[in-house]
Amino acid sequence: MTLPRRAHPRPLDIQNGRVDLTHGGGGRAMAQLVEELFIAAFDNEALNQRNDQGAFEVPGGRMVMTTDGYVISPLFFPGGDIGSLAVHGTVNDVAMAGAKPISLSAGFIIEEGFPLSDLKRIVTSMAKASKDAGVPVVTGDTKVVEKGKGDGIFITTAGIGIVPPGVEISGDKARPGDAILVSGTMGDHGVAVMSQRESLGFETEILSDSAALHTMVAAMVAAVPGIRVLRDPTRGGLASTLNEIAGQSGVGMLMEEALVPVKPQVLGACELLGLDPLYVANEGKLICICAEEDAPRLLDIMRSHPLGRDAARIGACREDAHHFVQMKTRMGGNRVVDWLAGEQLPRIC
Amino acid sequence: MTLPRRAHPRPLDIQNGRVDLTHGGGGRAMAQLVEELFIAAFDNEALNQRNDQGAFEVPGGRMVMTTDGYVISPLFFPGGDIGSLAVHGTVNDVAMAGAKPISLSAGFIIEEGFPLSDLKRIVTSMAKASKDAGVPVVTGDTKVVEKGKGDGIFITTAGIGIVPPGVEISGDKARPGDAILVSGTMGDHGVAVMSQRESLGFETEILSDSAALHTMVAAMVAAVPGIRVLRDPTRGGLASTLNEIAGQSGVGMLMEEALVPVKPQVLGACELLGLDPLYVANEGKLICICAEEDAPRLLDIMRSHPLGRDAARIGACREDAHHFVQMKTRMGGNRVVDWLAGEQLPRIC
Missing domain, CATH: 3.90.650.10 (PurM-like C-terminal domain)
Structure with a gap:
């Protein structure tokens, strides 16, 4: 038999390309999107392992976990966009326990036809927010839904953090006089x-x-x-x-x-x-x-x-x-x- | 001034009710949905704290984090539904590092008009899968998008787990002869x-x-x-x-x-x-x-x-x-x- 030569795929056409259903299909197109857009932007040790999980060391103790979905409209607004917001919001929910945030995950649900240029802009902004905060996005997921079954892009981030010993911040601790x-x-x-x-x-x-x-x-x-x-x-x-x-x-x-x-x-x-x-x-x-x-x-x-x-x-x-x-x-x-x-x-x- | 009496709100009409935009608005309707539907079903110590984070103790060491969005259509299928799937899929991604899963988060993006009865069925199934697996959903989030801007319900779960000492499972470790x-x-x-x-x-x-x-x-x-x-x-x-x-x-x-x-x-x-x-x-x-x-x-x-x-x-x-x-x-x-x-x-x- 003759083996097909595995040609290096052409890079994504970020400027004119659009997300299609293959980008969520688990095959080569998705691998390319993840590689050229997500891993390139977020670039950290855990994510670079290219596994279905990000791995990292944690000290023992009290940990918190939080999640938030971002469905904001419009996606870009003065002072930020859905990408930076998805990082800030989840870092903050971790911090509101008095915890030191250590890792984020990011799940993208993208509508078919969404411009790759907008996706790149959002992911770049998200990566910058994550780097500025010093809290890496260690794992992610991309799903694509048919046109008319979503609204551009939704992002759900989760975050975890470690609570310093002795800190017990909680919504049920307010007392009269506080x-x-x-x-x-x-x-x-x-x-x-x-x-x-x-x-x-x-x-x-x-x-x-x-x-x-x-x-x-x-x-x-x-x-x-x-x-x-x-x-x-x-x-x-x-x-x-x-x-x-x-x-x-x-x-x-x-x-x-x-x-x-x-x-x-x-x-x-x-x-x-x-x-x-x-x-x-x-x-x-x-x-x-x-x-x-x-x-x-x-x-x-x-x-x-x-x-x-x-x-x-x-x-x-x-x-x-x-x-x-x-x-x-x-x-x-x-x-x-x-x-x-x-x-x-x-x-x- | 006269203080309004805070009447106990009528319970959600699960049988005939539908999700509307107020259920994602951060106000009383959302609090009621979270209380009567989500907390009632998932019922665990971390979630019952009713904070924006779930808190729990972890041993130190190597940890993994993973996330997956579930956009399956149809929502119910022979052998499961989007709720059980969202638990199983994320527990499995944690387990694929050889890790013991310890906690899940769940983010819901719901389309306006989605029947509360379907939501309840999904959340109940999700809670059962989580309890059967022994991995609690410690935190969650609910967003509602306008009719035509989603597709019933999307769920994004994240999961974390602890890797036993000495285990270093990773996609880059296969060797010729394995x-x-x-x-x-x-x-x-x-x-x-x-x-x-x-x-x-x-x-x-x-x-x-x-x-x-x-x-x-x-x-x-x-x-x-x-x-x-x-x-x-x-x-x-x-x-x-x-x-x-x-x-x-x-x-x-x-x-x-x-x-x-x-x-x-x-x-x-x-x-x-x-x-x-x-x-x-x-x-x-x-x-x-x-x-x-x-x-x-x-x-x-x-x-x-x-x-x-x-x-x-x-x-x-x-x-x-x-x-x-x-x-x-x-x-x-x-x-x-x-x-x-x-x-x-x-x-x-």
């Missing part, structure tokens, strides 16, 4: 994304706050291992996240509207759109609940980090059998700040 | 799924082989820590997976058609559809490459496990500068078994 801090202005991400939606015809200079918070968290945890709660107010915004924590911990909360940092441009855009910035998603901010006496130190640490310059104490926890989150308004009254009831901003992250 | 084993019949999963596709009007009694292989792998690794390669032949089937390994290890392979176990019904269905069972996906089978002298022992171990009864030695690795996978046919000739070139079966897993 201080409520935020690391910066609320609503930037949601407004930045909305500014790109064609149907919402306004332009703004607001950038998404999308960023990895783990180095700031590491400094906070090192100084105050007894932090009670950390959580990033993403979907549903500050209001929904505080309600989650209040319910988990069985406390009430009182915050002051005048103390919640919101950029004037964000406030303006929200007024235009009939939105409340307390319910708009953030992707580079955290809520920290701590003993009142630890608040000044934690605020100092946050404010000395580039991602926490606008950190503020916005209120305190208190006894309340109903676990209400209330807000002292600028007008001087109190109002209940409930969970997000409907869906004000679909697919914002 | 034996190639498979744990059972090839092609069952793909044919079972195809039998459910309306456009392919044939019925068959073939069940998917979808199953978690980690207990069988644990026994194999305990007996022969020096196993060179383990890999599950999913997308692209046996042929593509062997080509992957041959390329990674820089070896050729020769297998014998007569030794590759294929169920007669699967062979019949493949003939009807013009498919080659060597390229059809499996979800409960593994390929094991080992030193020739270890083969009999590993075959014994596999055959004494319920999931390995049809295990067989199908060939051996050899020197080949081209890294060809060849097959001695029933007719006595040799043919090159190449990678899957196109996409014979979109969305089979």
